Amino acid sequence: MPPEENDPWAKLRQATRARIGLGRAGDAMKIGDVLDFQFAHAMARDAVHAKLDVATLKAALPGALQVHSAAKDREIYLRRPDLGRALAPECLETLPKGDYDAVIVIGDGLSATAVMQNAVPVAQALLARLGGMKLAPLVIATQARVALGDDIGAALGARLVVMLIGERPGLTVSDSLGVYLTFDPKRGTPDSARNCISNVHGQGGLSAEAAADMLAWLMREALRRGLTGVGLKEASGLTHEGAAPLVGQA
Amino acid sequence: MGHFAHAFRGESFRFPDLKTVLAKASAKRSGDELAGLAAASDAERVAARAVLADLPLKMFLEEPLIPYETDEVTRLIFDKHDAVAFKPVAHMTVGQFRDWLLSYEADAAALAALAPGLMPEMAAAASKLMRNQDLIAVARKCRVVKAFRNTIGLEGRLSSRLQPNHPTDDLKGIAASTLDGLLYGTGDAVIGINPATDSVQNCISLLSMLDELRARYEIPTQTCVLTHVTNSIEVMNAGGAVDLVFQSIAGSEAANAGFGINLGILREAYEASQSLKRGTIGQDTMYFETGQGAALSAGAHFGLDQQTIEARAYAVAREFSPLLVNTVVGFIGPEYLYDGKQIIRAGLEDHFCGKLLGISMGCDVCYTNHAEADQDDMDTLMTLLTVAGVSFVIAVPGADDVMLNYQSLSYHDILYLRSSFGARPAPEFEDWLEKMEMLDRHGRMRLPGPQNKAQRRLLEARNAA
Structure with missing residues (x-):
């Protein structure tokens, strides 16, 4: 890359993180840019295929329960979103029914890396803000899609489920x-009945503290009004752009 | 109707109906497996193909796969079927039709004359009996030419959509990605933005910026903000600079309802855009996107395999003489197309079916990070599609769409396709590149750097702004 004063793209790059102003080797990209791209793609692929380190999460969050979805490995998980939304039948007995306002679920989703880096700080910050709420034991879920929280919340009898999940x-x-909030969780809940806070990460995204502030407020409002989804979003005045609506996420 | 059966080496295979034959004859893909429609074994798949090869093409005219009474896409397909155009192939089986498509007799003129006589299901059925090379060889013979401010689809030409997306729709960021793309000679199909915020006000700002840029440099191309069709209608009513009206479409009435549209809404938008007369050499004003898996993800596939119902979307497109249609082939995710092999096959099928049915077919050669695919697979698909004569492909800076978080082609890839296959941009756009001194004496895009006059001119103006 030429020094900034000679690089006509320097100023424009401040306006976008798109890969503009790359050089050319003939028609092709230069080797530095090819390797940059391959490294970024490798990080993304590794995040999709990484296993959730449940032991480390449990050590940081004592008392957490562990369940898995009906998708038995990552390949099945990627091919069968329906199985990733269903609790494996044998996990039902690990979730004792109780009288709970809410349950926090940590699911691997499509990025175990995101969960390992961000879920514990978000969960801890959130727990510190939920005084007076009757909380079920925290649940760690593997091969999880967002809607797996519905089965978990229903099994525990929780009024509200909070799913922290890798985007x-x-x-x-x-x-x-990403964080998804669902009131009265049960199988078949449409995505329009959830609220989502996305882009919680350390590279210019939402901080754990800010996410927890927003979430604690939404949880109390959801319990008070008895709903989540479009109705709660309008009431809160929140407009989260790019809230991971891409097919395959939920 | 009875059932269909085929015996092979003592084993017999039975299929209850036509749509089961189609589904099981499809090349293996995760979406049909997810839907529970795929062949249970490779042998059953080939048996279904053998059954399909012997079925009369006419059967599709006798048995709607989705009922006529309850589905307006089926009604469109049947009501608009041209029996006279169909006549040359009306007596054929699906297998004979596949052989005829590959014959020397089926040249560009014959194929163009046939298009109105073909139902999407016939094209889909033939494609299931074709290898990748057949899909390429036949598509290559089809000519579909459309025009707005330039001409798309001429022989030996490859156009590109310049896609300058930005995660927050920052106007300066979008302008930067657009200028970058123009310096690679991309953008003759359209300069088209997927907006991060799908509001009318935001669309108007984006359209004004693009229109001003296009007018200032007198670029013979069209611009588009890929917002919902109902927003485009509002923007047109407000006097916004709408060249092309965009919409995602699918192959059943219920799947289209999931997109919040029907044929009436598309008709209203089409007529509004026609009345603006913004085209200079043509008035093809519509731009559609499709993709295998869209109907299944909306629970609106009615037991049809994802490739057959995808082809039905092209009948919806065809009704409005679109300038551009593209499949977003690898975007929808691995639960529909699992890996590079499935994405490549689907891209070739969609292009073939679209061209055979007479639409201006392009492709977003792309993949997501959770699919088993990488840039080598995209290299293969873009190369095959260029050989197949694809009307246009999509390109983004460095192959990385920073708004939609997936990988499409890079601006560089367009240069590779142009020089490796002699595929030139639309003629009017090529003249503009020449006028802007962007081409060297070999007709190649000049290298970037201080010696590049066009770069200086475009960037200095922008940096001063």
Whole structure:
């Protein structure tokens, strides 16, 4: 890359993180740019295929329960979103029914990397803000899609489920956490009945503290009004752009 | 109707109906497996193909795969079917039709004359009996030419959509990506933005910026903000600079309802855009995107395999003489197309079916990070599609779409396709590149750097702004 004063793209690059002003080797990209791209793609692929380190999460969050979806490995998980939304039948007995306001679920989703980097700080910050709420034991879920929280919340009898889940990695950010909030969780809940806070990560995304502030407020409002989704979004005045609506995420 | 059966080496295979034959004859893909429609074994797949090869093409005219009474796409397909155009192939089986498509007799003129006589299901059925090379060889013979401010689809030409997306729709960021793309000679199909915020006000700002840029440099191309069609109608009513009206479409009425559209809404938008008369050499004003898996993800596939119902979307497109249609082939995710092999096959099928049905077919050669695919697979698909005569492909800076978080082609890739296959941009756009002194004496895009006059001119103006 030429020094900034000679690079006509320097100023324009401040306006976008798109890969503009690359050089050329004939018609092709230069080797530095090829390797940059391959490295970013490798990080994203590794995030998709990484295994969730459940032991480390449990050590940081004592008392957490562990379940898995009906998708038994990553390949099945990627091919069968329906199985990733269903709790494996044998996990039902690990979730004792109780009288709970809410349950926090940590799911690997499409980026275990995002969960390992961001889920514990978000969960801890959130727990510190939920005084007076009757909380079920925290649940760690593997091969999880967003809607797996519905089965978990229903089994525990929780009025509200909070799912902290790894978002589909992009080339720029492969460790972004999404948070989905669902009132009265049950199988078949439409995505329009959820609220989402996305882009929780350390590369210019939302911080754990800010996400927890927003989430604690939404949780109390959801319990008070008895709803989540479009109705709550309008009431809160929140407009989260790019809230991971891409097919395959939920 | 009875059932269909085929015996092979003592084993017998039975299929209850036509749509099961089609589904099981499809090349293996994860979306049909997800839907529970795929062949249970490779042998069953080939048996279904053998059954399909012997079925009369006419059967599709006798048995709607989705009922006529309840689906307006089926009604469109049947009501607009041209029996006279169909006549040359009306007596054929699907297998004979596949052989005829490959024959020397089926030249560009014969194929163009046939298009109105073909139903999408016939094109899909033939494609299931074709290898990748057949899909390429036949598509290559089809000519579909459309025009707005330039001409898309001429022989020996490859156009490109310049896609300057930005995660927050920052106007300066979008302008930067657009200028970058122009310096690679991309953007003759359209300069088209997927907006991060799908509001009317935001669309108007984006369109004004693009229109001003296009007018200032007198670029013979069209611009588009890929917002919902109902927003485009509002923007046109407000006097916004709409060249092309965009919409995602699918192959059943219910799947289109999932997109918040129907044929009536598309008709209204089409007529509004026609009345603006913004085209200079043509008035093809529509731009559609499609993709295998869209109907299944909306739960609106009615037991049809994803490739057959995808082809039905092209009948919806065809009704409005679109300037551009592209499949977003690798975007929808691995639950529909699992890996590079499935994405490549689907891209060739979609292009073939679109061209055979007479639409101006392009492709977003792309993949997501959770698919088993990489840039080598995209190199293969873009190369095959260029050989197949694809009307246009999509390009973004460095192959990285920073708004939609997936990988399409890079601006560089367009240069590779142009020089490796002699595929030139639309003629009017090529003249503009010449006028702007962007081409060297070999007709190649000049290298970037201080010696590049066009770069200086475009960037200095922008940096001063």
